[in-house]
Amino acid sequence: MSSAGDLPLSGMAHKAQMTCHDCPLRHFCLPARLGEEEVARLERIIRRNRPLQKGEHLFRAGEPVQQIYALRSGSLKNYLLDQDGTEQITGFVLPGELVGIDGFGRSTFPGYAMALETSMACTIPLAELEELAGAIPNLRKQLLNILGRELHEEHEHLSHTHESAEQRLALFLLNLSSRFSKRGLSALNFILPMSRGEIGNYLGLTTETISRLFTRYRQQGLIDSQGREVHLLDVKALCGLCATPADTTPSGLQAG
Amino acid sequence: MSSAGDLPLSGMAHKAQMTCHDCPLRHFCLPARLGEEEVARLERIIRRNRPLQKGEHLFRAGEPVQQIYALRSGSLKNYLLDQDGTEQITGFVLPGELVGIDGFGRSTFPGYAMALETSMACTIPLAELEELAGAIPNLRKQLLNILGRELHEEHEHLSHTHESAEQRLALFLLNLSSRFSKRGLSALNFILPMSRGEIGNYLGLTTETISRLFTRYRQQGLIDSQGREVHLLDVKALCGLCATPADTTPSGLQAG
DNA sequence: CGAGCGATTGATTTCTTTCAATATCGGTGG
């Protein structure tokens, strides 16, 4: 396995760009759409955190929602704990994405955000953000955009729920690939920040199933992989997996 | 089967309350948190639509996002069409809920909204709403609240993806029950606005599985049902189903 | 160097789907 292009996410936005203005993720993040002067106003309310080590929490369920976060570097998992203490991963966060937005309208966070690797986040106080959103139309718009997009992605993910394990994992890999690519990393060669178990948990499958699928993909020449290192060899075929295998007649459910 | 308390959703907010001020759903909807004068300002930008008949679309994928909607009465399903034309239901909308919010940040709606029964919706022009959200802090806050809550509910739903069919349907019925109840309808006796097939589609199960589960629940005395009419007979047991089936055995009453 | 978690692989079981055959409901038109 070569390792060309396998830059870790933790390397992103690492240098001392402590301002949105200089942040390479600026155009995906909250400051997108903002003019220079507006960015400066946003920057003024944002604080930076010390880096999180792998396994550390950015926040936990039950903590008061006084701020949300934007991930600068590294990666996180969001998860809920159901009543019997089982972890349910609801999503993975890459640099430039907001964290904690499902806490809007609640006094305390409903879930957890844990670093999958060394990570840094920007802290955005909620009261100040809401106020600023009143004053800056483009910030308001961007906030709604992010929420709307997030909601739609959730819907898409949900709509894949009933597909086969094979399709779901292919979709997952392609989704990651596209997100890495948007951040200037290789779309074809990357290192998974999460374990097989975490992928399975997220997709509603077991560790064993994920492992078997990786093996099968490898045997079919769709990917090459070793541990968390993944190379997409045949993106077209992976896409093909995601589409419905055969055209099954969409029999029921038609309303007029 | 008695039919006490089985008020149809289409009866809600039916009389000529054409203002938010007089709308019984006001406290769940966008105007929650707003003072009298602010409600009046919101009202001024809202239009009412002609009623939708069952099967009619409130909007379709690809239509420009110039407005969102709030459901006044009746019920809708939201769905996506995947590339091979299969319908994927992403949610059901009850009175007082916003529709089309996953269109924020897009030029066109990603999905469809179709009436499950005769329904009425309020139309909220997006440009005006965004502007008003700039001027009214509580409106801004409520908008974010609704989006945040929606996102969280989506996460919860997602986190149930890997549970058994039995658990998922129980969760679904209890969720509906709670939403009906919040709207002043009976929590125990209600009429499903959607078909078995639509429930299955939403939950990632087949029509047959849903049908079998209804039969099983009925045999176990958990519910009584006939067609779309449902009576919850043993809410506690239904809740029990949702909790982990595993070794949380309170007493040995449960037969394998 | 040992311990332990994560990954892989195999065998078996279980649940849900699929295929197939009625049954029932709601509406329509004769």
Next chain:
DNA sequence: CCACCGATATTGAAAGAAATCAATCGCTCG
């Protein structure tokens, strides 16, 4: 008013996909 129609719902039997149970391997970390 009643018979008929299509759509929806129910039920059974068989097939299939993924979970579960179980064992091994490999790597990282202390």
